[in-house]
Amino acid sequence: MRGPTTITPVPGRTDEMILNMGPQHPATHGVLKVVLGLDGERITRAVPHIGFLHRNHEKIEEARTYIQIITYTDRMDYVSGLQNELPFILAVEDLLGVEVPKRAQYIRVIFFELYRIASHLVWLGTGMLDLGAITPFLYTFRDREKILEIAEKTAGARMLPNYFTFGGVRRDVHPEFFKDVAAFLDFFESRLPDYRALVLDSPVFQARAVGVGVLPKERAIARGASGPVLRASGVAYDVRKAEPYDAYPELEFEVPTRPEGDVYARFWVRFREMEESVKIIRQALEKVPKTGPYKGKVPPRIKPKPGARYRAVEISRGHLGAYVVSDGSEYPLRIKHRSPSFANLQLIPDLFVGARFADAIAILSSLDPVFGEVDR
Amino acid sequence: MSLFAEVWEAVKAVATGLETVHKRVRQPPATEFYPYKKPEIPPVSVQFLALIQNEDGSDRCVACLQCERVCPSQVITIERKRNPEGKGFVLERFDLDFVNCMYCANCVEACPVSAIVTVGAFEHAVYDVNLLKADKAYLDHLGREAKIWYSPKFGVEMRTPEGKIVKAPPEMQPGGLAELLKEAEGGEGA
Numbered sequence: 302m303r304g305p306t307t308i309t310p311v312p313g314r315t316d317e318m319i320l321n322m323g324p325q326h327p328a329t330h331g332v333l334k335v336v337l338g339l340d341g342e343r344i345t346r347a348v349p350h351i352g353f354l355h356r357n358h359e360k361i362e363e364a365r366t367y368i369q370i371i372t373y374t375d376r377m378d379y380v381s382g383l384q385n386e387l388p389f390i391l392a393v394e395d396l397l398g399v400e401v402p403k404r405a406q407y408i409r410v411i412f413f414e415l416y417r418i419a420s421h422l423v424w425l426g427t428g429m430l431d432l433g434a435i436t437p438f439l440y441t442f443r444d445r446e447k448i449l450e451i452a453e454k455t456a457g458a459r460m461l462p463n464y465f466t467f468g469g470v471r472r473d474v475h476p477e478f479f480k481d482v483a484a485f486l487d488f489f490e491s492r493l494p495d496y497r498a499l500v501l502d503s504p505v506f507q508a509r510a511v512g513v514g515v516l517p518k519e520r521a522i523a524r525g526a527s528g529p530v531l532r533a534s535g536v537a538y539d540v541r542k543a544e545p546y547d548a549y550p551e552l553e554f555e556v557p558t559r560p561e562g563d564v565y566a567r568f569w570v571r572f573r574e575m576e577e578s579v580k581i582i583r584q585a586l587e588k589v590p591k592t593g594p595y596k597g598k599v600p601p602r603i604k605p606k607p608g609a610r611y612r613a614v615e616i617s618r619g620h621l622g623a624y625v626v627s628d629g630s631e632y633p634l635r636i637k638h639r640s641p642s643f644a645n646l647q648l649i650p651d652l653f654v655g656a657r658f659a660d661a662i663a664i665l666s667s668l669d670p671v672f673g674e675v676d677r
Numbered sequence: 678m679s680l681f682a683e684v685w686e687a688v689k690a691v692a693t694g695l696e697t698v699h700k701r702v703r704q705p706p707a708t709e710f711y712p713y714k715k716p717e718i719p720p721v722s723v724q725f726l727a728l729i730q731n732e733d734g735s736d737r738c739v740a741c742l743q744c745e746r747v748c749p750s751q752v753i754t755i756e757r758k759r760n761p762e763g764k765g766f767v768l769e770r771f772d773l774d775f776v777n778c779m780y781c782a783n784c785v786e787a788c789p790v791s792a793i794v795t796v797g798a799f800e801h802a803v804y805d806v807n808l809l810k811a812d813k814a815y816l817d818h819l820g821r822e823a824k825i826w827y828s829p830k831f832g833v834e835m836r837t838p839e840g841k842i843v844k845a846p847p848e849m850q851p852g853g854l855a856e857l858l859k860e861a862e863g864g865e866g867a
């Protein structure tokens with residue numbers, strides 16, 4: 302059944318105020334409009350309006366060759382740009398039957414986790430900004446800058462590098478890459494206690510976050526939530542463990558979960574994920590062959606055999622999938638992207654109703670949507 | 678918790694925050710003083726595209742149309758004619774619309790002769806959007822200005838002060854690690 306698309310005032314009811322939050326509200330991290338019905342401080346009704354950033358990705362991609370599409374996939378979730386390329390590439394690699402060399406797999410994993418840290422740093426900074434704390438924002442963006450510099454040296458761009466390709470990665474890494482990454486990890490680990498002290502352990506933040514926006518496990522599963530939002534409700538589902546890709550089966554890491562399902566739990570899970578990413582990258586740096594091929598054998602013209610394939614990866618926001626249907630020509634017949642923020646945003650009516658208006662901001666930033674990917 | 682304990686907790690939290698901030702106050706600023714100090718752009722970074730000419734001033738481009746074909750936003754327009762002396766084609770027109778370019782470097786990746794390359798010139802903000810619709814003369818100009826550039830076929834190349842085009846040392850090459858490791862091993866063996 303279709304839900305209501307807007308809120309109309311109830312005749313005769315004077316205690317409810319209708320308020321438009323967005324689409325240009327600074328706390329909506331992009332362009333989201335939520336129509337709220339307010340009874341004093343309490344939210345009685347909430348209807349999200351999405352689609353302001355719709356760019357017709359899936360249709361455009363039908364008219365592009367496979368190698369051109371990689372450029373477009375970057376532009377979905379621009380905060381963790383590089384991660385978005387992978388599901389599409391994995392699906393096409395399966396259709397092509399291409400082998401990815403071990404070295405390329407590890408380089409992919411290192412980049413993948415670096416971008417997870419970068420994305421979570423943006424979330425931590427802007428999330429705290431929404432709650433009124435400015436200092437973490439300055440710190441996290443400086444740390445993220447270091448990741449982007451490492452990426453630029455090898456991948457050729459900071460946010461939308463277009464670096465992964467069929468069969469591996471596009472070019473070999475910069476000679477200093479592994480050294481840079483190891484140096485960054487040391488630096489970043491010395492920072493983590495600061496963030497913990499400023500954010501997670503701060504009683505001021507806890508007073509704002511504990512017990513706010515509680516998402517029960519059943520609701521999270523029913524709405525198709527994924528990523529940290531799902532794991533903060535006590536479901537240990539992670540695509541890296543459930544359907545491992547690239548070099549993940551050879552790496553050891555934990556999937557942090559938390560049973561509470563409130564804003565604090567979602568902050569906590571993302572925070573722990575950054576620590577796990579550091580662990581993953583350290584192992585990958587040890588195991589990656591320092592020299593060797595960075596790209597497998599790929600036919601010069603990418604023409605996958607007819608068929609369909611669905612592959613998913615765990616990006617910073619959750620389960621990102623790509624469904625590719627090939628008819629054997631140079632152009633795909635149909636591509637569908639399953640994006641995590643879109644599903645996570647469906648929780649807005651569940652979480653907002655009954656919360657205080659000021660808490661709505663905290664709840665939204667704990668969902669961490671990126672609208673390039675919600676609207677595609 | 679009594680009110681007094683709650684207030685005490687909050688004061689303690691603010692103090693912890695201030696302490697963390699205080700540790701960082703004396704550190705040097707993380708920002709760069711652009712435009713007084715220009716950032717160093719790695720050559721693989723896609724800031725701008727340029728056409729490289731050979732040392733004798735002839736075009737490297739052989740008008741094979743690979744870059745035009747692979748461009749996702751269809752911003753390269755090439756017109757070519759048969760070479761009057763000898764085989765192949767020569768360029769008549771090479772337009773690149775930097776306004777709609779996505780800076781994905783697919784064209785650089787596809788070029789078989791390393792004619793179109795990425796260069797580090799990044800200050801191309803202009804008042805008139807039409808100034809970013811580059812023609813061949815402008816792309817050639819960018820190529821002549823460039824000191825260092827990258828293309829997958831030849832790797833990072835540099836122009837010496839005398840105008841010679843040389844390959845950059847392995848410390849700057851993507852994948853230079855293999856060569857460096859081999860050199861280090863050879864050094865130890867000798």
Ligand code: SF4
Pocket residue numbers: 747748749750751752753773777778779780781782783784785
């Ligand atoms: S960088 Fe990409 S969009 Fe720009 S001209 Fe080259 S192929 Fe086209």
Ligand code: SF4
Pocket residue numbers: 737738739740741742743744745755787788789790791792793
């Ligand atoms: S791919 Fe290279 S050689 Fe071919 S037309 Fe483009 S610039 Fe010229």
